[in-house]
Structure formats: C-alpha cells, structure tokens
Amino acid sequence: MGDAVQNTETRESILSINNIEVVYDEVILVLRGISLEVPKGEIVTLLGPNGAGKSTTLKAVSGLLKTEDGEVTKGSIMFKGEAISNRDPDDIVRRGIFQVMEGRRIIEDMTVVENLRLGAYTRRDRGIRDDIDRVFNYFPRLKERTGLAGYLSGGEQQMLAIGRAVMARPEMILLDEPSMGLSPLLVKEVFGIIRNINQEQGITMLLVEQNANMALHCASYGYVMESGKIALDGTSEELLNNEDMKEFYLSGGDKDRKSFKNLKSYKRRKRWM
C-alpha cells in the first residue's frame, strides 16, 4: 500500500494499548510492557516469532485471556476512549471488537450458515439474513458448502471464521494468523478479501502474522514483537525496507533466525521502555 501513510500519532486511535503486562496462572509473565496504537479504519499488523506473545496481546484486548487464566496486571487498554482491560469476552464483543482466533476455530458440528448466524449472536436487528449474503459475496465458495463446517478445507474454514467475524458487524477485528497452514495461493486470496472487508465495511483490523511480507503489504503500520516486548515498529514501507526486517522476517526461510538483540545494526528503540 503505497498511498501516503502518515504518522500514527496524528490520527485518531480506536484502540490503544498502553504499557500492558500480562500474567498467566498468576505467575507466568508473558507480556512485559506492550504499547501499540491502531488508528480507526486501518489495518495494523503485529509480527514476530512463535511464542513472542502476539496471540496473548490479542486475547488481552478481546478478554479471552480470562478463559485461559490470564490477566492484564499493569497498563491499560483503551477502546474508543474507554478502559476495557480484564472485561468479559462477551462484553468486549458487544463493544465492537471481535477476535478471529488462531487455528480457525469454527464450530465443526454446525453448518456454514449456523456458524455465520452465531457470529451475529450479539445482534438483535433484522439484517442478519442480508449479512449472510454479504459474507457469501466475499467468499462465494462457502455458499456451495451445505454440509457440516468440519468437512470444509482449511482455507474454507479460515474464510468461514473471517465471515463469522463480519457477521458481528464489529468496529474492529483481531485476526490471529489467518495464513496459518494455507497454500500461498490461498493466502493471497484471503488477504485480498481481508483488505476488501477493511475498505468496504470500514472495519479496523489488528492483524497478527508470521507471514510478514504479506501482512506488511496489507497493513499501513506494523509492530514487531520479541519475547513479550515491542522490538521495532514503523510504517509498512519503513519495515519493508528495514535491513533487519529484510534479513530476518522477509527473506522467507526464518528457521535459524537469531534475535534482534544480537544484531549490531539494530538500534533498540527506547520509546516504550
């Protein structure tokens, strides 16, 4: 996305996370001071290796942390100017944030349409039927699948998970690794649709990805996490041209990647620490 990306601070943030710490089971400190801003209507991506704490960050926002004995012990999470830390997940959904969990967690013993209708669980209006058609417009191949969702292919299940989020008519979607386990062609298709949904529905997105290249081409701004902290952030363009990013996240094979910390060329940002 080459179009003029401004500095995040100058835009209205719909979500701001301020220096949060997250602890699991009252002892395991996983997030050690994370701050990030998501401007309204944009796609922001959160990158980083396995175990960095990306999913934990999303769960802290959506409240799903509670279902795993996790807790935000420090800092604040503000959504549209209100503090939302440690609230129940159903409360957060009602406020307009919907998380698509990692690993396409659809309800396998229900049909596609039943899954979609459940996405609209918190809604009471009459537009649900129209919205199912709208989702089928984004994902035409889902319309042909009349059996149980458990029999869908991985890509179709991911599409269903995203479609289900759209059904909630949220203001913001938290997407956790939508490309996981999908073929490169499917990844391209899914990301294209994510961008369309963002533009046409005006839904803000916080996108967690391991596929940094794809994510940065979709997002306007990116953060890179490492072991519970933000290691680097910048506009997508900046990150795509960043030497360290190129070497460690964008080159493809990232199996034997060392930490940023061990790099001379990497100057650690002091901004939030």
Place this chain on the structure above:
Amino acid sequence: MNFELLIQLIVNGLIVGTLYGVVAMCFVLIYKSTRVVNFAQGEFLLIGAWTCWAMLVKFELPFYVGFPLTLVFMLVFGIVLQVVVLRPMIGEPIISVIMVTIGLSMFFQALVAWIFGGYTKAFPTVFETASVNIAGLQIETAYLMSMVVSLVIMIGFYFFFKYSRMGLAMRATAFNQQIAQSLGISVKHVFAAAWAISAVVSALAGVVIGMVNGVSSALSFIGIKVFPVVILGGLDSIVGSIVGGLMIGVLENLAEFFDSQWLHFGNMYNIAPFYALVIILMIKPYGLFGTKDIERI
C-alpha cells in the same frame, strides 16, 4: 402365547419410552452444555408435579392457570438452582459436582416428603373418558396425551436447537466454551438457560406422569431410569436419548411379558433396564450415538 397382551405391552412401552426420552433429553441438555451429571433430574419431575398438584388442589386454580404457573415456577427454580448451587462449582472436580447433585436429589426428596407427605395423591381428572380404543388396543387417554405432549416437546427441542439464538448458543457452548465466548456468548447465561429449560420440561413430564399414576415420590425413580436410557443413547446425544428412551420403554415391557409368561422371577419391569445397562457398557461403552471423548461415570 398371548399376542394381544404382547402388542399392548409394546405400545405401552413406546408411550412410556417417549416420556423416558423426554426426561433423558433434559438430562442430556444439562450434560451437553454444562458438563454436569445431574443426579437430581428425577426430582425435577417430582417438584414439578407436586407444584402443579398444589396449584390445582390446594389453591384450587383452574388447570389453564395452575399449569402455566407451575412452568414459570420451574423456570425460576432452574435458574436459581444453577446460579446459587452450581455456578460456584464451575471448575471443581467432576466428582465434587456429582456429589452436589446427589445431595440435591436427597435434599429435594426429603423436602417434598416433608411438605406433601409420603402418600400418593391424585390429580383432579382432566379427561372425561378414561381410555380410547385404537385399532383394537385399549389406550388410556392420559397415555395418549402424554404421547402427544412428548412428541410436541421433541419437535420443540429440534426447532429450538436448529433455529433459535439460544439453541445455537447452547450447541456452540457444548462444542467449545472458548469459541462460544469469542462469539460474544455469555456462558453464564447459557448454563442458567440449560438448567431452566431442563427443569421446565422435566416438570411437564412430571405432571403428565402424575396425571396417569398420581403424584408420589415414585416420580423421582424416573430420574434413575434415565441412566440406562442415556447410556444406551450416548450421554451427549439428544437423538440418542429419544431412541434410548423408546428402547428402554419397550424393553422393560417385553421383560415384563416374558417374565409373566414363562420366567416368573417378578419385578423384571424395573430390573431389566439395568441388566441392559450393564450389557451395553460392556459392548458399546459410549452408547449408540455418543462421542468417544466423554468420561464414563
């Protein structure tokens, strides 16, 4: 061999079986959505039937007032029971929760005996004619009504789980609580709703049986019969509970038939389902329709 008696007993078995199926559905509803094994299911029938009896006989309300009031009472009863007793047990070991429901069962039996006494009491007659003749079979009108009520409940359950917002939410919660919560479903509400619906529908069954046999503590024995039914059908299968109910209903009547004709052991009616239970557990431990990953109890 007395064929007429055989046919009559099979028909009776099917009629009683649909009632077992309904009660088993109520049990499965709670097990599926809250993972609680409710040993107090039979007491729901008991309390429902006694409440309705009190409304009609003690307070002399007409049926069309007393009966709906009973259902409203049971709705509140189910919710209060869940919120006050079972919600604090969430996350406790399964055996502790089982102990709590066994305790509830004993408590309610004693409470009901204390309030209403130990004798069987009859409902005011609802039907003019005691029995009708269908294709040469004598069928009690009340039995016929129970069959109709059971079928309506089953169809109601089907539509509820297929189309209603709360029904879908219950299925989602049964599938995976975390996914359900990610969709904005309040698991607390689902749990309360499951207990409420289960209590209301069980009470309905209790009233129907009470009209046929009178109201007494024997009603809670249906709650014990539910175990062979759900273990045959599978602890977590609604369809299984209906099929299981019919099978157990017919089985106990057939056992009665063979016993009266040839064996003369006595009381086969009540014992046969439990023989069946043992055999099923040996050859098909997850029931006919159950899923594999549930704990046996």
